[in-house]
Amino acid sequence: MRLLRITLLVLVGVVGLTELALRMNGYEPGVLINKFVPVDTIVPENRFKSDSLGVISYDTSCHCLPPGYMLNQQGYRSYVDFNDSVLDSLRATKKIVLALGDSYTEGCCANPIDSSFIDLLNQSASDYYILNFGVGSSNPVHYENILNRYLDVIKPDLVLVNFYLGNDVLRADIKAPANIPQTFIIRDFSWLSSTVPPFYQKEIGQTNFKNHIQAYDFYIKHFTLFHEDVNWFEQLLTQSVLASRAYLAAKNGYAVLSWMMKGNTLGDDVDRTRVILLRMKARCDTENINIHFSLIPSPKHVKKQTDLKAKFDELFQHLDCSNPETSNFTIADFDGEKTSNHYINSGHLKHSLYLNKQLNRLLIDTNEEVLLE
Secondary structure, three states, X not given: OHHHHHHHHHHHHHHHHHHHHHHHOXXXXXXXXXXXXXXXXXXXXXOEEEOOOOOEEEXXXXXXXXXXXXXXXXXXXXXOOOOHHHHHHHHOOOEEEEEEOOHHHHOOOOOOHXXXXXXXXHXXXXXXXXXXXXXXXXXXXXXXXXXXXXXXXXXXXXXXXXEEOOOOOOXXXXXXXXXXXXXXXXXXXXXXXXXXXXXXXXXXXOOEOOOHHHHHHHHHHHHEOOOOOOOHHHHHHOOOHHHHHHHHHHHHHHHHHHHHXXXXXXXXXXXXXXXXXXXXXXXXXXXXXXXXXXXEXXXXXXXXXXXXXXXXXXXXXXXXXXXXOHXXXXXXXXXXXXXXXXXXXHHHHHHHHHHHHHHHHXXXXXXXXXXXX
C-alpha cells in the first residue's frame, strides 16, 4: 500500500510538472494546436483569390500583404504586368521564363523582398527575365491550373517549376474549385486551407470549405473544446493543457484511423503528384515549350544533408530536373527548421546562384540535358 501511494504521488508530480512545463512554454488549454485559440471577432484577410476556372492569385485589393510587395494587374508579385506590350518589349532583348511555385518562389522570407532568388536573378541576368507566378501555400494542383491558364498567353521560352520538397508532394487529393482560394486567413487566428481534411470529407460532405466562416467553425468544433456542443466532461478538460490535448488528439486520431481502415493512406503520394507533373509536361510539349523542374530543399533535407537526387528519383524520373546540393546550404540559411520555414537572404542568394547556372544551361546552352534516369 505504501508503494502504491508513493507511485501515485510520483505520477501526480510528473503530471503536474508536465502541465506546468507546457504552460510555461506557451501551450494553451482546450485546443489541439495553439493557433486555433478562438477569436472574439472573425476578421478575414483576403490575401488570395480564385477565378471561375480555379486559377489562384493574390487579391490586388488586399492591404494585408507584407511590406514591399508589388502586385501586377494579374495578381502576381511582379514589377511588370503580364500583357502583350510588356512581353513583346521583354522578348526583344531577353528570353522569357514562366516560373511556378509556392511561397519560396513568391519570395518569402527575404528581407527586403527584392532579395528573393527570382528578384536577384532578374536584377542580374541579361539573357532572360523571369515572370513570377509564385503564390504562397499553393501546390502542384495550382501550378497546373496557372500553367493551363497562362501558357498560351505568355508563350514563354521555358516553364520553370520550383518544386518545394517539404510539402509539394501531395498527401491527399486536392481540388481547386472555382472562386474558392486555396487558403483563408483570419486575423489573429490562423491560415486555413480551403481543403477539408480528407478524413473528415465524408462527414462534411464536401472536399472544400466554401468560405472562411465554414473553415473557422470546422476547426473550432474539431480541434478545440470551445464550441457550443461541448459536454460537461469536455468543459472540465479545458482546465488542463495535458488532458485537453490528449483528448483532442485521441478524438482526431480515431477519425484518421477509421479513414485509413477503409483503405486510405495519409502520407506523401508520389504517384498522385507525378501524374500532375507529367500532365504539365504533356501540356508544354503540345506547344514545343521546355519545362524544367527545379527542386527546393526543405530545412529537414539540409539538416540531414539528404541526397535529393536519390530520394526523389521515382517522382522525377525522365523529367527534366535539377537540384542544388544540400551541402551548399546550412540550417542557418532558413528562418527555422520546420517544413513551413523558408530561406532567409543567404538561402535565397545561394539558390539564385544554383538556378542561374541551370537557366543559362537551359536557355543559352541548349545542347546539354539533365534528366533523372
